[in-house]
Amino acid sequence: MSRTPHLRAAVVGTGHRAQLFTRALAARPGHRVAALCDTSPTRMAFHNRLLAEAGEPAAVQGEPDHFARLLAEEDIDEVVVTTVDAAHDRYIVPALRAGCRVVTEKPMTVDADRCARILDTVRATGNSLTVAFNYRFNPVHEKVRALLADGAVGEILSVHFEWLLDTRHGADYFRRWHREKRHSGGLMVHKASHHFDLVNWWLADEPQEVFGYGRLGFYGPEAGARHGLRRDYTRAHGADPAADDPFALDLAADDTLRSLYLDAERDDGYLRDRNVFDGPVTIEDDMALVVRHARGATMTYHLTAYSPWEGYRVMFNGSGGRLELEVEESGWQEPRTRITSASGALHGDTAADHAGGARLTLRPLWQPPVDVPLVTAHEAHGGGDPRMLDALFGPVDPGAGPAGEDTGAATHPTATERDGALALGVGIAANRCFETGRPVRVRDLIPGAW
Numbered sequence: 001m002s003r004t005p006h007l008r009a010a011v012v013g014t015g016h017r018a019q020l021f022t023r024a025l026a027a028r029p030g031h032r033v034a035a036l037c038d039t040s041p042t043r044m045a046f047h048n049r050l051l052a053e054a055g056e057p058a059a060v061q062g063e064p065d066h067f068a069r070l071l072a073e074e075d076i077d078e079v080v081v082t083t084v085d086a087a088h089d090r091y092i093v094p095a096l097r098a099g100c101r102v103v104t105e106k107p108m109t110v111d112a113d114r115c116a117r118i119l120d121t122v123r124a125t126g127n128s129l130t131v132a133f134n135y136r137f138n139p140v141h142e143k144v145r146a147l148l149a150d151g152a153v154g155e156i157l158s159v160h161f162e163w164l165l166d167t168r169h170g171a172d173y174f175r176r177w178h179r180e181k182r183h184s185g186g187l188m189v190h191k192a193s194h195h196f197d198l199v200n201w202w203l204a205d206e207p208q209e210v211f212g213y214g215r216l217g218f219y220g221p222e223a224g225a226r227h228g229l230r231r232d233y234t235r236a237h238g239a240d241p242a243a244d245d246p247f248a249l250d251l252a253a254d255d256t257l258r259s260l261y262l263d264a265e266r267d268d269g270y271l272r273d274r275n276v277f278d279g280p281v282t283i284e285d286d287m288a289l290v291v292r293h294a295r296g297a298t299m300t301y302h303l304t305a306y307s308p309w310e311g312y313r314v315m316f317n318g319s320g321g322r323l324e325l326e327v328e329e330s331g332w333q334e335p336r337t338r339i340t341s342a343s344g345a346l347h348g349d350t351a352a353d354h355a356g357g358a359r360l361t362l363r364p365l366w367q368p369p370v371d372v373p374l375v376t377a378h379e380a381h382g383g384g385d386p387r388m389l390d391a392l393f394g395p396v397d398p399g400a401g402p403a404g405e406d407t408g409a410a411t412h413p414t415a416t417e418r419d420g421a422l423a424l425g426v427g428i429a430a431n432r433c434f435e436t437g438r439p440v441r442v443r444d445l446i447p448g449a450w
Helices: 018-027 041-053 064-073 085-097 112-125 139-149 192-203 221-226 255-262 380-393 417-436
Strands: 007-012 031-037 060-062 078-081 101-105 129-132 156-166 207-215 286-293 298-307 310-318 321-330 358-364 370-372
Touching (some): 018 031, 018 078, 018 380, 041 060, 078 085, 085 112, 129 380, 139 380, 192 286, 192 417, 286 417
Parallel strands (some): 078 101, 101 129, 156 298
Antiparallel strands (some): 156 310, 310 321
């Protein structure tokens, strides 16, 4: 461990999401961002400006090829991994071997082989790995878990879960690296791992078998042409056909996006503003699953990435009644000409345009329905981000107590590497189903989780 008063942290991958962790560590006593690691010096310089704004010293900027040496030379105690999903294991494994505490953004990784490598390393080293499933910390989700754990609907027999991504947030996965399954694992891994982890956590159960279908029916060149939505450009910046395209992202119009991506293109050539109706796109945008859990409950799940509104519905059917949650993150989207800000393209940092409400209804057998009181927020992933950060790194003000309101749920519902593997297992099983048209046993893909 470090001999300084601070735990020395390394943030690996310095894109948009990493700002949350850089700022959080800089604000918390007992932590210091000592190192940054990325393919882009421009992005790392942006994060060093964030540290300067927080009154913190600049962090050393390291290259990915020398990551293990960086950990040793900078005496790193804790590592936060926020890279492209397919690269997570590249940093998790050496950090665990170096004795560091590791926090990784979800998903833990993107396929079975990488998952096995991570699980084997955790067992061999005995070191700590936490997956940043921030939706566990959303007070609404904690309320759901508390009700189910208290037996509000009796034995849970089935779950229906529908998640809708609108044509701003959903489209953003098709502008960036997520559009290629080799980088992200597709939306069943990158996005839906949130949802699968929630269901595993809500049910206190494990997924056993998955069957489903997925297709690319809205985005991509063929579907875009078929629906009359395609414009002829590769990336939006500098492209005249993008000027009146409501699906285009204007990187130059937002200071953060310009600094992190447009200015950084000279470093690694990464384009953040690809045309969602231009190739290559190798992920699906419409996916339907049936998942069977160990104690017998089944889940029907549908993810739509091109909806006019954003939000989700989840219903639990039990031996004593039914619990229904509906959350409307955005009721509709205006057809603005080009998206010109990070808040317009990304989700969770700020409240979306036309944000709606949340409603939780308990319907016991033989009794009138009951509307359950909720504390809701639409920014910071429903209030989950600050609560997660407090659980991971301690509160900004240790005397102030935890962020948010106590819902009676677990105080620190942090996700372990096994939780990460079980959520990933549903996603990679879904991907296998899309290829074969046959049901897949999760245990067959990730035996190391049992």
